[in-house]
Amino acid sequence: MSQPDDSPKQMFMELSAERPFYGGDRPDLVTVERLRKIADNWGEVGAHFAAGYALSQGIMCAWGDPEVMASCLATAVQEFQKAISAPGAPALEQAASVWMCLVEFGTTRGILFDSAEQSAIYRSLQGDLARILSKLGNNTEDISARFGFLVRGVILTTDFEGNWSTTFPEVEIRGQARSGGADQLTLYIESAFRYFIDSGDYVAANGIASQCPEAFTTPGLRGWRAALVGLLSQDEAANRFAEAATELAADEPIEERRQAGISWDSSNRDLWSKYFSARSFVAEIVRSPTRADELLHQAQETLTGTESGWIHPQVTCFRILVKVLSQVLQGDGDGAASRAKTALVQSRRLFGSDEYDELIIDFLDHVRQAFYELRRDPASVVLSTGVGDALAALGRIPLVGPDVASAITPLVAQRTFAGFFDRDRSWMHRTIESIGDERTFQRLILRLMQGRLPLYAQIRQGPLEYGKDIAVLVEDNGIVVLQMYQVKVGNITVPVWRIARAELEEIFQVELPKVQLSVEPDRREGVLIFNGHLNPSVEGPVTGWLDEQRRDHGRSFFIMHLDLIVD
Helix, strand or coil, rough: CCCCCCHHHHHHHHHHCCCCCCCCCCCHHHHHHHCCCCCCHHHHHHHHHHHHHHHHHHHCCCCCCCCHHHHHHHHHHHHHHHHHHHHCCCHHHHHHHHHHHHHHHCCCCCCCCCHHHHHHHHHHHHHHHHHHHHHHHHHCHHHHHHHHHHHHHHEEEEEECCCCCCCCCCCCCCCEEEEECCCCEEEEEHHHHHHHHHHHHHHHHHHHHHHHHHHHCHHHHHHHHHHHHHCCCCCHHHHHHHHHHHHHHHHCCHHHHHHHHCCCCCCCCCCHHHHHHHHHHHCCCCCCHHHHHHHHHHHHCCCCCCCCEEECHHHHHHHHHHHHHCCCCCCCHHHHHHHHHHHHHHHHHHCCCCCCCHHHHHHHHHHHHHHHHHCCCHHHCCCCCCHHHHHHHHHCCCCCHHHHHHHHHHHHHHHHHHHHHCCHHHHHHHHHHCCCCCCHHHHHHHHHHHHCCCCEECCCCCCCCCCCCEEEEEEEECCCEEEEEECCCEEEEHHHHHHHHHHHHHHHHHHCCCCHEEEECCCCEEEEECCCEEHHHCCCCCCHHHHHHHHCCCCCCECHHHHHHCC
């Protein structure tokens, strides 16, 4: 069908012939504006998918200018949404529009949006696409189309004039690929089964596996089908995960895939087979709790190599979690938790978040807090205080589950904590002295103060703290004392003392608001608390300042160094 010279498709083809739509050395805002014009023209005649696609090319042309990129993305998504919600919109165009939203959100991951927010949007879109494809598959009598929509994937082609054609390959489509020029576009779309898995709807994915068992003809498909059973059944998890790992490891490029023009990647073999093999070892802990150390070590070894190459947030979460559990059993709970949280936060920034991130962070925080709080004879209370909370938090993480958490509980109590807190208290010095983050140290001090059952205790650090990083109201032999702490990390040197001295004086110069205090204190004390010692060079100035404050102002100040904290 010939096109008028001024049709949006003709304009798009002419612009495409002038220059390719990809980012250059600098944003090409002239081309972006021409693409906006073309998109407006397409939108006016109801060709919303084509309009969205033109704007998606604008994102690439604007690369390097986040504001223009964001504008193009927002407008493109609006056009794709119109294509999805238009009365009588063809289901194929709906599927293509959701797929394009997925591609663009994935391309701009971490650039235009907060990674956690973007990951949530991404999973929601995957679920939407899975439901559209599932409906298409269930509404056709053509067995090839049914298997394509539900299990293997579909190749969609459009001419930007509302016409769509489908091809259903005999092999599974994986990844996000597209091809074509300015006159037509071909999209390689994964199946409903695949998108249900990616969005976390394992029940729906397993329903498809039950509907079409004969469509699962490749190692990759058989592997994921086995994995689903393990994900849905704790009793079968160890065996099914092992079966999935074996099948996924056998995934290889085949001639039929090449002939169909479908690309292959090694993620099943190099990432997911390792992941499910490791999950099989961890799931085995439920049946063999005395082998927990060995099984966690095997899981760690199996996951080697998943730090680079093919990376998925869920695999990263699981790898971090396995390493922490192994180190907790070896007695390095707080150090392991701190390092793990740093690694997880960094991974979120680079590769996006997983739906279980917050649960894992909650567990890591509980582990770190529990180790800080345990002192003297912790073995008798370990399972009724902080460690109990940590193990409960572990059980809430689906990657591990309550059965594994229960299985390792006796080992945590017996070997990690009872053995860790013996008569040798030198670990306290080493642990507290190693804290280099002031906020972490503040939380530890707050926990110590809360152990005295104060009338009030709060971290107040901020622009209006006036020297009071922590304020605590306690009763001591009938005397109510307001203790105001200035918190530092490390040794107190001359430069540090000069800063701390001014902040300490502010403690008394600006009153703490009485609204926080249940009773009026009888006495006020300022405390400089730090996990080091005074350098010899500041001993004289500190002593003279303390005398001056007591003599001239009647102020009570105390110096609390590392050894006094441990005591």
